[in-house]
Amino acid sequence: MKDRRGLTLVELVVAITIMGLSVPVLLTLFAFVAKPSAQTDSIIRCTELAHALMDQVTSKWYDELTAKDVNGDWSVIGPDTGETGSSLYDDVDDYNGFSEALTGNLAGFTRTVVVQYAAVSGMVVVADTSRTNNYKLITVTVTGPGGGSAQVVNLATTANNQQAT
Numbered sequence: 001m002k003d004r005r006g007l008t009l010v011e012l013v014v015a016i017t018i019m020g021l022s023v024p025v026l027l028t029l030f031a032f033v034a035k036p037s038a039q040t041d042s043i044i045r046c047t048e049l050a051h052a053l054m055d056q057v058t059s060k061w062y063d064e065l066t067a068k069d070v071n072g073d074w075s076v077i078g079p080d081t082g083e084t085g086s087s088l089y090d091d092v093d094d095y096n097g098f099s100e101a102l103t104g105n106l107a108g109f110t111r112t113v114v115v116q117y118a119a120v121s122g123m124v125v126v127a128d129t130s131r132t133n134n135y136k137l138i139t140v141t142v143t144g145p146g147g148g149s150a151q152v153v154n155l156a157t158t159a160n161n162q163q164a165t
């Protein structure tokens, strides 16, 4: 015959005590598991924001000059005269030193850009101060809340001067 009696008070107190002790441990474990997920989300968002800015930068001309000057140089890296904001930038190196802290639902994300002339030798790209090079190395870095960050690197060439602004 089956025993159909319920829990005794002692059994109930023991069960509540065990649950009381285990719930904080489970919550701590959940927070430990959830944290990498939040960081992963932040990294994904950083990567999206970096690519979006890189697309904006590489949509511009290779250089302010349409051809090298009489010395065989392209223009100096950085915004040109009168280009006081990114809405006025018309070539990729104007973005060198660009930095913005995003607002609204993207508050906490910061994007920065470094542009430098580069030399290409085989499969190796290195920064180079010579303005005669036909390559500019663009590095977009995004940091976000929760420890996320992403960096996207691209190489602009004189082919960018074939694009419309």
Ligand SMILES: [Ca+2]
Binding pocket: 064, 079, 080, 083, 089, 090, 091, 094
């Ligand atoms: Ca410019």
